Amino acid sequence: MTLKNTRPMISRRGALKLGAGAAALPLLGSRAFAQKEKVKVGFVLIGTPDDNGWNYGHDQGRLYMLDELGADRVETTVVTNVEEGPDAERVFRELAQQGHDIIYGTSFGFGEYMMNVAPQFPDIKFEWATGYTTLPNMSIYNAKFHEGRTVIGTIAGMMSETGIGAYIGSIPVPEVFMGANAFHLAARKQNPDFITKVVYVDSWFDPAKEADAARALIDQGVDIITQHTDGPAALQVAEERGIIGGFGQGADMSAFAPNAHLSAIIDHWGPYYTKSVKSVLDGTWEESSFWGGIADGEVIIGDYNEKIPADVVAEAERVRKGIIDGSIHPYAGPIVDTNGNVQAEEGDIIDDGEFWAQEAWYAEGIEA
Amino acid sequence: MSIELTIAIIITLVGASTPILFAALGELVVEKSGVLNLGVEGMMLTGAVVGFAVTFETGSPWLGVVAAAFAGAAASMIFAVVTLTLSANQVATGLALTIFGTGFSALFGKAYTGKPLALFRSVFPPELATHPYLKVIFGYSPLVYFSFIMVVAVWWLLRRTRPGLILRAVGENDLSAHSIGYPVIAVRYAAVAFGGAMAGIGGACFPLVLTPQWVEGLTAGRGWIALALVVFAAWRPYRLLAGAYLFGLVGTMELYAKAAGGPFRILPSELWASMPYLATILVLVLISIRRNSNTSAPACLGKPFVPTS
The missing domain is CATH 3.40.50.2300 (Response regulator)
Structure with missing residues (x-):
């Protein structure tokens, strides 16, 4: 530790503010x-x-x-x-x-x-x-973050050739369920047969295991990989194997995988x-x-890789803007889970907070 | 399961097993000389960061591996001076070495985080190394072949050579070895240095073979698995080889089974993750039940050597 x-x-901007603050001080007088x-x-x-x-x-x-x-x-x-x-x-x-x-x-x-x-x-x-x-x-x-997952899921659904994406999870907590479902639901909007394989590595930090998980997934047909862990290990494997690609998580990771890095969800x-x-x-x-979320500027979608076709970028941008203006929601019905239960009817939306509090479920087509 | 998938699993498995094989092989020699060095994780991290840095700066993974070996050995010398020359407690010193290695590697590695590296790939011609079937033999990093050579070398050294006999004698009865004129402390210094070098190479496997990056704490506890593996193998090189691959197999199959879906996924992943440790406990129990000289620890393991005369 x-x-x-x-x-x-004192930064230049800070110094300017300080000046402005000092000028405003007499006007404010004493405050409660x-x-x-x-x-x-x-x-x-x-x-x-x-x-x-x-x-x-x-x-x-x-x-x-x-x-x-x-x-x-x-x-x-x-x-x-x-x-x-x-x-x-x-x-x-x-x-x-x-x-x-x-x-x-x-x-x-x-x-x-x-x-x-x-x-x-x-x-x-x-x-x-x-x-x-x-x-x-x-x-x-x-x-x-799941709003970002909706955008990258859109890209995954349109670009995957095998129709199989992967979500390398860290530890099964609500945030991870939400991310996997958002990614998968968005991909299914583009490709109704899309499959998302979820693999947990049971750690927030074990780069070698993440890399091996990526190898295991790519060896079994996955061509788009996303991860809910803290480093670029999975992306590097995507680069090495030459699959369609993956996404940076938390920060832009294109330095590690210039070809495979499709975009990033930046905190x-x-x-x-x-x-x-x-x-x-x-x-x-x-x-x-x-x-x-995205509308607050707290979640940002990184630069799109040049190899992504223009129509895919346009669709991703449409989704991103839809999330900002509220016309698109990550968990808009109809949603059926892996056990066949209807989680949301057509026209319904599962509120983020509601989803967070729910017992974990995966949308139909997720293999976890 | 298709042949392609089997080959893919084998390749991943070999990668996952190699670092713990190196580190455990080094620790085996250390323990055979009667010294318990719990600093494996620290030495692995030292080797990992130095291996990364030298490969990054020179572009040569060969130099990176050599540097990692020297760095691991150098780290182990701190332990050696404190425990062998100054006769301090080996358990405490080993733990301190792990803490030191973790901190040192984090500090030294600051300049190298966020930088990608090229993997240390197979040196065989691409027709062999990337052939769909032959890659199962030719597709590995040179470090993998080196690890096999070292298993044979360590077995041969310990079982078939005079220095190996002396090393084992020092580990079994240091006072007797001393009284007939063998340099106990010098032998142990050499063993600890060898262990450090091997742990360093094991650490270098992380950025060079598994995940070509440096990040603090990269080895994520593999040093402890290596320590467990030595016990699991009952201090025998060939059993250690089998154990390393068994531990690697468990970890690899976990991921492939999860990725495949199907029946395996009902096993909770925490159970998979604990399997190497459960296996080690099981072996310890078995050793205790049928105790004979071939399967028990070196008699002087962990005891400081203080010559009486």
């Missing part, structure tokens, strides 16, 4: 909110920012936030490689005792430990990424972290649960 402190550094001159922000990561995926995304968000708010007003501490276990509780407690004003736990498994610590520090704000419960001083925030946490930390600075922070 390593601690990394960022040194205060407890404004702060400077806040200390803690980030607890399950891995390191070098993973080119999930943790990288959160660290990019932190840097974006620092740039937006100015390093003279925000000081950040990043604790890396924290396991989703009792040690996480110690880390949260230490950060709280060191006087951090807000602490972000950026992995699902940190939740219960954060919930143990948060009530002991009522003045400190806690936020749990991909979590499901809030407290008066603990919020949750998440991104609708853009920056705007959320900026808003959240700013509310601490302003004294307006309150218990909330935020779930941003």
